[in-house]
Amino acid sequence: MPWKERYTISDETSLGDRDVRWPDGRRCAVHIVVDLSIAGGMEGIRESDLAGSVAHFAANEGLDRLLAVLAKHGLRATFAVPAVIADLYPRRVAQLIACGHELAANGFRHEDVSALRRDEEKARLDLTTKMLTEISGRRPTGWFSLPRQADPFAGGTISANTMELLIEAGYGYMGNGLADDIPHYWVTDFARRRAMLTLPYYYHFDDQFFCMFPQQGTGLENSDMLFRNWRAELEAQYGRGRFFTMTLHPQHIGWCNRMAGLEDFFSHLARLPDLWNATGAEIARHWTHTYPAHSALKLEDSIWKDYPGSLS
Amino acid sequence: MTDGLAEQVASLKAAAHGYAARIEPIDRLVWPDGRRIAVNLTVDFDAMLLRRLNNEPPMQLAKGEFGGRVGIWRLLEVFQSHAIKATIFTPGRICELYPKALKAAVLDGHELADHMWEHRVPHEPELERDHLLKAIAALERISGRRPVGSRSHHTRQLLRDEGFLYNSHGAPCHGPYYVLDAKGRAVLLELPFHFAIDDAMFFSFAWYASGNAEQRLSDPDRVCDMWWAGFQEQYRQGGYLNICLHPFVSGRALRIVMLDRLIKRMKSLPGVWFATCEQVARHCLDHYPARRGVRQSAGSPAE
Numbered sequence: 099m100p101w102k103e104r105y106t107i108s109d110e111t112s113l114g115d116r117d118v119r120w121p122d123g124r125r126c127a128v129h130i131v132v133d134l135s136i137a138g139g140m141e142g143i144r145e146s147d148l149a150g151s152v153a154h155f156a157a158n159e160g161l162d163r164l165l166a167v168l169a170k171h172g173l174r175a176t177f178a179v180p181a182v183i184a185d186l187y188p189r190r191v192a193q194l195i196a197c198g199h200e201l202a203a204n205g206f207r208h209e210d211v212s213a214l215r216r217d218e219e220k221a222r223l224d225l226t227t228k229m230l231t232e233i234s235g236r237r238p239t240g241w242f243s244l245p246r247q248a249d250p251f252a253g254g255t256i257s258a259n260t261m262e263l264l265i266e267a268g269y270g271y272m273g274n275g276l277a278d279d280i281p282h283y284w285v286t287d288f289a290r291r292r293a294m295l296t297l298p299y300y301y302h303f304d305d306q307f308f309c310m311f312p313q314q315g316t317g318l319e320n321s322d323m324l325f326r327n328w329r330a331e332l333e334a335q336y337g338r339g340r341f342f343t344m345t346l347h348p349q350h351i352g353w354c355n356r357m358a359g360l361e362d363f364f365s366h367l368a369r370l371p372d373l374w375n376a377t378g379a380e381i382a383r384h385w386t387h388t389y390p391a392h393s394a395l396k397l398e399d400s401i402w403k404d405y406p407g408s409l410s
Numbered sequence: 411m412t413d414g415l416a417e418q419v420a421s422l423k424a425a426a427h428g429y430a431a432r433i434e435p436i437d438r439l440v441w442p443d444g445r446r447i448a449v450n451l452t453v454d455f456d457a458m459l460l461r462r463l464n465n466e467p468p469m470q471l472a473k474g475e476f477g478g479r480v481g482i483w484r485l486l487e488v489f490q491s492h493a494i495k496a497t498i499f500t501p502g503r504i505c506e507l508y509p510k511a512l513k514a515a516v517l518d519g520h521e522l523a524d525h526m527w528e529h530r531v532p533h534e535p536e537l538e539r540d541h542l543l544k545a546i547a548a549l550e551r552i553s554g555r556r557p558v559g560s561r562s563h564h565t566r567q568l569l570r571d572e573g574f575l576y577n578s579h580g581a582p583c584h585g586p587y588y589v590l591d592a593k594g595r596a597v598l599l600e601l602p603f604h605f606a607i608d609d610a611m612f613f614s615f616a617w618y619a620s621g622n623a624e625q626r627l628s629d630p631d632r633v634c635d636m637w638w639a640g641f642q643e644q645y646r647q648g649g650y651l652n653i654c655l656h657p658f659v660s661g662r663a664l665r666i667v668m669l670d671r672l673i674k675r676m677k678s679l680p681g682v683w684f685a686t687c688e689q690v691a692r693h694c695l696d697h698y699p700a701r702r703g704v705r706q707s708a709g710s711p712a713e
Contacts, residue, residue, distance in 0.1 A: 112479045252615045253469025276473040301615050326629035334663035402506050407537050409528050
């Protein structure tokens with residue numbers, strides 16, 4: 099079998115710092131992702147998630163404040179929205195598009211799809227695309243499978259079919275991958291070099307894992323760590339000329355002290371010249387044009403062998 | 411009422427004494443050329459292999475893959491910029507996944523050492539030996555020489571029989587020590603490492619499926635301060651420090667900056683010996699042999 103299978107999703111080495119190019123000679127890309135899911139666990143958004151103070155805050159004051167702060171700093175974001183949330187708040191969808199942000203999908207009800215049959219997953223994916231298209235008036239080009247706060251692993255869950263289904267459905271990018279810190283290709287078919295463009299995500303830059311309140315029984319408020327991580331990563335990636343991404347949730351970052359930290363961070367960001375703040379679709383367009391998979395992906399033939407008594 | 415309690419005391423004592431009898435610390439260890447501390451930067455390069463072994467989901471594997479595509483190269487760059495030789499503990503199978511990075515590491519003068527064939531030690535003795543021999547062969551194909559060090563649960567006698575000089579696992583004491591067998595003969599030198607100086611414990615969320623409330627989440631400033639304090643304490647004592655780094659963790663841009671800062675701070679003090687584990691092991695074996703048993707290191711690396 100090809101040496102990648104079941105171990106790796108992409109080629110052996112990433113693009114070096116010097117080879118990363120952004121439009122108009124900009125120095126570093128900044129991708130802000132806002133997750134509008136309110137799902138507590140892997141089953142996705144439930145009635146009990148929505149009928150509570152956290153969801154109410156997220157959809158109202160939290161989102162208002164987040165949109166205001168983004169506007170104040172002239173920043174644009176990609177909003178990863180489950181179909182049921184778009185359906186619930188169509189005026190919010192219109193509002194964020196009017197503000198220049200991008201609407202992307204974040205599952206049907208942001209449920210774990212990893213155990214679904216292919217046809218079942220496809221049906222949900224197609225319905226999500228249809229709903230978001232009808233509600234927003236445009237077809238989403240980005241798909242996210244972001245982690246939920248109570249997931250056992252903080253990377254997001256997909257099935258063995260997800261990436262291939264996204265390619266078939268015509269999506270332009272998958273919004274959360276962990277194998278690189280710049281856009282990269284997730285190979286679905288080694289022989290045919292079929293791959294899905296994937297944008298980087300990292301849980302160390304995701305507010306929900308540092309702002310655990312009011313999750314019962316955890317009692318962890320580590321927003322100071324989150325702000326230090328954002329700043330350290332931004333400065334390091336800016337120095338390298340690569341990519342910075344952060345993931346925000348109105349119910350987490352929108353709360354008083356955390357919002358102040360976000361504003362501080364955005365002020366710091368504004369002091370760095372030549373940043374390229376773009377939405378997921380813009381980044382994907384640039385990347386597929388500058389680094390098309392057929393020439394950028396460096397896949398090599400099998401050196402991986404099967405051995406008796408070993409993992410295959 | 412107290413029947414059997416005396417036996418419990420005896421049994422507990424026997425357990426503690428039994429363990430202590432197997433540990434022989436090296437007393438009054440002095441480093442070459444009057445240096446005050448030996449620092450081993452050790453890299454556990456298992457990328458996605460351990461995640462795969464534990465049947466973790468695709469995104470976890472991708473998180474590990476970062477180490478092979480990106481992180482290992484950045485660690486090599488930092489070591490190179492400080493002219494530091496490190497030890498890279500690598501599962502044999504990683505040699506098939508990331509041969510280019512490992513060859514680059516060898517060219518830079520780093521030590522390649524064993525980290526098990528596929529990050530596990532089989533219980534069956536024959537298969538265990540088979541795995542170890544596969545790992546040795548894989549590393550030898552990359553580096554041109556047999557590894558002399560391991561970071562594993564491999565049977566120590568087996569490691570010794572296969573020419574290993576040291577293992578780096580566990581922390582019963584701060585400095586290098588010998589592990590003795592049941593007859594009191596030294597089997598293998600150990601270079602201790604501690605989870606408090608291990609990047610994965612601070613930055614790898616869901617390490618071994620740990621829950622979100624036990625978040626392994628921190629930030630570089632906090633961890634750098636802790637590790638710097640750890641270094642200073644060992645420096646005052648005149649000791650040893652093993653810093654354990656995973657490419658998928660420390661290879662992230664923000665932590666490369668942290669590592670660079672930590673190394674600069676350590677280098678600002680006189681008498682810091684940045685060495686490979688092999689260099690430290692040979693110094694111990696040559697100048698502080700075990701009181702009973704264990705071969706000296708003189709001679710060819712693969713004697």
